[in-house]
Amino acid sequence: MKTHVKALVVGGGAVGTSIAYHLARAGWDDVMLLERDELTSGSTWHAAGLLPYFNMSYATTHIHDYSIKFYKTLEEETGLNAGFSVVGNLRMAQSQARMDEYMLYATTAETCDVPxxxxxxxQIKERYPLVRTEDLVGAIYHPTDGYINPADVTMAMAKGARQRGVVIERKWQVDSYHWTGDHWDVTVTKMVEKGGNLVPSDEQTVIHAQHVVTATGNHAQRTAQLLGIKIPAIPVEHQYIVTEPDPALVEWRKAGNPEHPVLRDADAKWYVREERGGWILGPYERNAPARFEYGVPDSFRADLFPLDLERIEEEYMSMIHRIPTSETVGLKDDFNGPICYTPDGNPLLGPAPGLQNMWLAEGFSFGITAAGGTGYYLAQLMVNGEAEIDMASLDPKRYGSWMTTEYAARKNEEAYEHVYILHHPDEERPACRPLRTAPAYDRQKALGAQFGCVNGWERPNYYGPLEVGETFDHDARSFRRGGWWQYAVxxxxxxxxxxxxxxxxxxxxHRISGPGATAFLDWFTTNKLPKVGRINLTYALTSHGTTRTEYTIVRVAEDDYYLVSAGGWHAYDEDFLYKAIMEKEAEFGRINEEDVTTKWGVFAIAGPKSRDVLNELVKDADPSTVLGNKRFPWLSMRxxxxxMCPVRAIRVAYTGELGWELHHPIxxxxxxxxxxxxxxAKHGMKLVGARAQNWLRQEKSYRAFGTELGRDATPLEADLPRFVDLSKDFYGKAALEKTGVRVKCCTLLIDGPDDADPWGREALYDGEVRVGRLTSGGYSVAFGKSIGIGYVTPDLAVPGTKLKVKMFDQLWDAEVVEDSPYDPKNERIRIDG
Known part of the structure; x- marks a missing residue:
């Protein structure tokens, strides 16, 4: 066995073999893959092999698209048939709400060139007469996907990897990881068969690896324990059944008719496909339990759980309803195996928190669909420093250290159950809530707050009705204007x-302080550092010059800074800061980094009467002047x-009105x-939630991290040159300048449907030509119409340009407007007292 490699991939399922293959294809010629048992012996062997495109995530759609195209090339390269049956995918809808979901998804698919x-x-009945259609509204059909043999595609990728020089070793288990400061020492033990079990032998060795990738599937909890980190990837039982041949289906095929596409009745919560004259039914039922919360037993290998037919009875009966000829066929086989999930159903893909050169590829609930694209884009991250798409939404650090095993298990069960639940953009899933609450939570709830969940925190989305006799179903969701819309207005x-x-x-x-703090932050961020008592908006870049993080920096003292960033990206930002400090402290001097998130609460007060409210409470020798422009100008801190409450007040407002952020001891x-x-109360103050704030920031063209700002565009492409000081040197500057402006961010006012607004994923058209996409969307109270922010080619990002927005399968008029269409001169923000 080799003991020195550039990259060690741990895990021999579809995901691991794809990563090894793509690292070799990307030019790394010293790659090894370890598997503790046999290739495909984890979840890969019992996967149904479906390749669904459908996903609301822009990044995941790209990953699935790559996989489907890549698998079709494997036989030519390796000589092995991957068993890809390109039969298409028919996703049926029993309601208009489901069709609305499909239309929202379709515009995302369109931006990724998915047919x-x-x-x-x-039309369904004409093509597939065995399918009952009288209670359907319609369907979306993907003609280019279908299903594949999981073992065959894995073996084809393994052969392709070997042809490119990858060494694959089976029956070796990782028992420890140790970072030396230069590379990983990975202790591995030879596994042997004993009484039908796989047990460790006395044979051990140490592999020295510059990089390690874990793709350990159901064993993710063991991986987390070995690494000393948290990985919220825990398996959930997934069962599917295979029927005996259906005579009607056999006759259909004998008559020369094509194989049915993979059928999905999302409202009935199942998929069905043909299998040797019969049907495979895969349900996503309620109450499927999580398994192996604390690790997979040594005795569990390529094993299954007992089938629980009572749990899937409803789904089984609905299959008979949809395909009546299946009623008389018997059951031929059944599978109930562990499939790994995460709390949001998307994989954990990218650098491990707090560790150098350690990469995670865990939590793949649709591992066969995602495997090819995962290898491709992760290899780009590892080899080139960044991928061609923004992978932040899949980053393992989207869950912080507050996450526990119990939380992950319960949320993963919920994610499984929600595979076919309507994916409303305004959905708020209830499991494990409330968990992280600020002290004022109960007060807000008593006043009608309806909460969203951000990084585990409960945050008011809007405040519902409290008037006597006024009722509203806060659980009613919509792909159009939900009932909450009127309250946000x-x-x-x-x-x-x-x-x-x-x-x-x-x-x-975060607080950054110490003798090296100023030099570090000057190198770390794009903007000039503020003077003491002032604030600046700034960006930290990737190695490719794209936007890694947005910070508001408050300079408290000469070498003492208070950094504020997006709450949903807390652990993501903290890890980036920590690793950058470790890299540069020897050069700049001591740098202290302290996470103060839970020490400070924040209230934002905004609006033309905000100064009047605060003047009621200010304690000062001359209260009337404390908040005026002379003593407290815009973009300053006091x-x-x-x-009786000491407050770090920052004069800034994400809403574009006169306002302050009031940072206070929690x-x-x-x-x-x-x-x-x-x-x-004396001034008619109203409580405001995140949804209204999101609309207001769009009227000011304020970009948001995770939507407009991300790792696929530079701050210059986001049209934010005022926050980039090209006269100084900063991390990523050369790449930023080399990239130039490929696309440009702009704000659009939209004449959309009367009952809907864009959500921020819609395609943009110039006539009949697709030219970009929205990244944010909503409603403008200032202009009385829909609003959105998005990216188009620079020649189109000019005020007055007429474009179209794709919503509900129709094109609606839109016009590019000047940046900050509401109060473009910022006069309202600067208004004096």
Whole structure:
């Protein structure tokens, strides 16, 4: 066995073999793959092999698209048939809401060049007469995918990897990882057969690897324990059954008719495909349990669990309803095996938190579909430093250290159950909530707050009705304007016309201090550092010059900085800061990094009357001047007192109105809340949630990280040159300048349907030609129409350009407007007292 390699891939399923193959194809000529048992012996062997395109994630859609195209090339390269049956995929809908979901997905697919067709019930019946259609509304059809043999495609990728020089070793188990400061020492043990079990032998060796990738599937919890990190990838039982031949289907095929596409009745929560004259039924039922929360037993190899037919009875009966000829056929075989899930159903793909050169590829609930693209894009990350698409939404660090095994298990069960639940953009899944709550949570809930979940934190999305006799179903979701829309409109208007209060406690907050802090942050970020008492918006870049993170930097003292970033990206930002400091501390001097997220609560107060509210509470020798422009100008910070609460007040407002962020000791939050509520009552202050705030920031063209800002575009392409100081040197600068401006971000006002607004994933057209996509969308109370932010080619990002937005399978008029169409001169933000 080789003991020195550039990259060691741990795990010999479809995902691991794809990663090894693509690393070799990308030019790494010293790659080894280890498998503790036999290739495909994990979840790969019992997977049904389906290749569904359908996914609301832009990054995941690209991954699935690559896989489907790549698998079709393997036989020519390796001589092995991967068993790909390109029969298509027919996803049926029993309701208009389901068709709305498909139309929202379709515009995402369109931006990724994924082909699809629409079929009416009559067209479905004409093509596939065995399918009952009278209760269907329609279907979306993907003609280019189908299903594949999981073992065959894995073996084909393994052969392709070997042809490119990859060494594959079976029956070796990893028992420890140790980072030497230069490489990983990986202790491995030879596994042997004993009484039908696989047990460790006395043979051990150490492999020295510059990089390690874990693709350990059901064994992810053991991997997490060995690495000393948390990986919320835990298997859930997935069962499917295979029927005896259906005589009607056998006759259909004998008559020369084509194989049915993979059939999906999402409202009935199952997929069905042909299998040797019979049918395979795969349900996604309620109450499927998580398994192996603390590790896979040594005795469990290529094993299965007992079938629980009672649990899937409803889905089985609905298959008989949809395919009536299946009622009389018997069961031929059954499978109930572990399939790994994550709390949001998407894989954990990218650098491991806190570790150098350690990469995770865990939690693949659709591992066969994702394997090819995972290898391709992860290899780009490892070899080139970045992938051609933004992979942040799949980053393992989207779950922080607060995550526990119990949380992961329960959320993974929920994710399994939600595979076919309507994926509303405004959905809020209930499992494991509330968990992380700011002190004012109960007060907000009593006042009608309806919460969303951001990185585990409960954050008000909007405030519902409290008036006597007024009722509203807060669980009613929609792909159009949900019932909550009317309340968000009132909240947005309150900030534009009066004053509103927003809870922003979920912001990520870090303190950077010490003798090396200034030099480090000057190198780490693109903008000039602020003077003491001032703030700046700035960006940290990737090695390719694209946007890695957005920070608001507050300079508290000469070498003491307070960094605020997006709450949903807390662990992601912290890990980036930590690793950058470790790299540069020897050069710049001591740098202290402290995560102060849970020490500080944040309220944002905004609107033309916000100063009036705060003046009620300011304690100062001359309270009337404390918040005026002379003593407290825009983009500055002051330590003030509001009643008995010391507050780090920052004069900035994400809504584009006069306003302040009030950063306060978390233990004093309820006191400050009560003071603000009492003072605000005199001025008609309204409580405001995140949805209204999101609309308001779009009226100001404020870009958001994770939508407009990400690792596939530079700050210059986001049209933010004012936050990039090209006169200084900073990380990623050369790549930024070399990249230039390939696309450009712009704001659009949209004449859309009367009952809907864009969600921020819609395709943009110039006439009949697709020219870009939206990244954010919503409603503008200032202009009385839909609004969106997106990317197009630079020649089209010019105010006055007429474009079209694809919504609900129709093109709607849109016009590019000037940056910050609401108050473009920022006069309202700077208004004096």
């Amino acid at each position: 699809y067709e629409w079929l009416s019930p009559a 009132k909240e947005a208007k309150a900030i534009r016309e009066g004053v509103g209060l927003i809870d922003a406690t979920a912001f990520a907050k 330590e003030i007192e509001l009643g 233990e004093m939050q309820n006191y400050l809340w009560d003071q603000l509520m009492a003072a605000g």
